[in-house]
Amino acid sequence: MTTGAAGDLQQITQITRQMVTTFGMSEIGSRALTDPAVQSSDMVPRELARNSMFEKLAEDIDKSVRTIIDSTYEIAKTHKRNNREAMDKLVDVLFQPGMNSEQSSQNLLIFLQKISTENQSEKQLKPKSTFSMYIQ
Structure with missing residues (x-):
């Protein structure tokens, strides 16, 4: 994989994680799941890391990110094939x-x-x- 492709994948993952955790753009719901005081958008609130009850939420966040990326990849492949x-x-x-x-x-x-x-x-x-x- 080239450096450019690796950078693209990293950026896609970061933007998608923000869609899910900051902007509420997933099936998890329309609520912010990040702490605005924390600089990195990849970090979930500290409570998520401390409390085992929130481990499921962290897994759901990862699943939502993966689902969004996979589905948009399939859409892009379809557009490429059709055009x-x-x-x-x-x-x-x-x-x-x-x-x-x-x-x-x-x-x-x-x-x-x-x-x-x-x-x-x-x-x-x-x-x-x-x-x-x-x-x-």
């Missing part, structure tokens, strides 16, 4: 041989405008009451 053709076209647009960065930027803008126009046309053809068309 592979567009990603390949984007690579072709950006890395055409003999093009300087200005030409590549212009090609990118044209490509993005074309995709935006296609997406607008698609949305007009589908019924707007269907929520699932916005989720993939």
Whole structure:
């Protein structure tokens, strides 16, 4: 694993732990589980460490963090798989041989405008009451 990938995983874990313990964004509930006086967001309140009754809560926090990370990873893989053709076209647009960065930027803008126009046309053809068309 590269240093960049390791740093990304560390940052993802830290942000997700904050989502669960600070912002209440999990099935545990909408309550802060960290002590605001403690600098590190990874630390649960001191009572959690001292009281065995709270060991389950600490396990639930870890489980929630793992569940969120795993599910978002699966969503990202699905998006990548579903949009592979567009990603390949984007690579072709950006890395055409003999093009300087200005030409590549212009090609990118044209490509993005074309995709935006296609997406607008698609949305007009589908019924707007269907929520699932916005989720993939």
